[in-house]
Amino acid sequence: MMQKRKVVWDLCSGLGGWTESFAQSDWVVIRIEINPALEYVPFTRIWDIHDWMDWIDDLPHPDLIVASPPCEEFSIADPNKDRNDRMENPEKYPELEIALENVRTCLDIIDYIKPEWWVLENVRGAVRYFKKYIPKLKPHKQAIGPKQHQQFFLWGNFPHIMMKPNFTHAKCDNRTAQERALIPFEISFELKRAIENHVRITRWA
Numbered sequence: 001m002m003q004k005r006k007v008v009w010d011l012c013s014g015l016g017g018w019t020e021s022f023a024q025s026d027w028v029v030i031r032i033e034i035n036p037a038l039e040y041v042p043f044t045r046i047w048d049i050h051d052w053m054d055w056i057d058d059l060p061h062p063d064l065i066v067a068s069p070p071c072e073e074f075s076i077a078d079p080n081k082d083r084n085d086r087m088e089n090p091e092k093y094p095e096l097e098i099a100l101e102n103v104r105t106c107l108d109i110i111d112y113i114k115p116e117w118w119v120l121e122n123v124r125g126a127v128r129y130f131k132k133y134i135p136k137l138k139p140h141k142q143a144i145g146p147k148q149h150q151q152f153f154l155w156g157n158f159p160h161i162m163m164k165p166n167f168t169h170a171k172c173d174n175r176t177a178q179e180r181a182l183i184p185f186e187i188s189f190e191l192k193r194a195i196e197n198h199v200r201i202t203r204w205a
Helices: 017-023 049-058 083-088 094-113 126-133 177-181 185-204
Strands: 007-011 028-033 044-046 064-067 117-122 142-144 152-157
Touching: 007 017, 007 094, 017 028, 017 185, 049 094, 064 094, 083 126, 094 117, 094 126, 126 152
Parallel strands: 007 028, 007 064, 028 044, 064 117
Antiparallel strands: 117 152, 142 152
C-alpha cells in the first residue's frame, strides 16, 4: 500500500531554506510568503499570514509547521538601537509591534492546526521579547551554533536536532535581508532526519 506523503508548511518562508531538504524528498512543501519578489521560489504562495482564515482550510493538513518570522526588530546587532527602551516600551516602536504580531499570528496558525510537530525560529535577541510579550510561548527548546555564538534559537514541539559539533554559519553583512535570514540546509536536513527517525521509532514502539 502506498504511504501517504507527509506535508510541511513553511510560514514567512523567504528563500525557503527551512524546507529545502523536504523539497528534495517526497514531502509536500507549502511555503507562505508575503514578499512578491520571492514568488519564483518553488512551492511559494504569496499570501499574508494575517489573512490565514481566508486560506488555511484549503491546504492539506501539515505534519509539520516551520516558521521564521522576520527578526530584524529583535536583533541585537545594531548598536544604535536602545534595546532597554524598546523592551520596556514596545508601543513606541511600530515596527517592533508588527514583528511581535507576526510571531503571535504564526502561533495562532499553529494553535488552530495543531500539527504533530512545529518549530518557530528566531535570533538570540528575540528570547527576552518572547518571554515577556508572548507568554504562551514556552522557553526556547534548542539553540544552534557554537556555544559562544549561538545563532538559531528554536521554540516548538520537535525532536532534538543533532547538528555536527563543528557546525558554524556566517551571516555576511553584504547579503540581502532574505539571504541573511536563510536557514542553512544543514539545519533543514537534520530536522527532517530527526522527525523521520522519531516517526520510525514510534511506529515500532
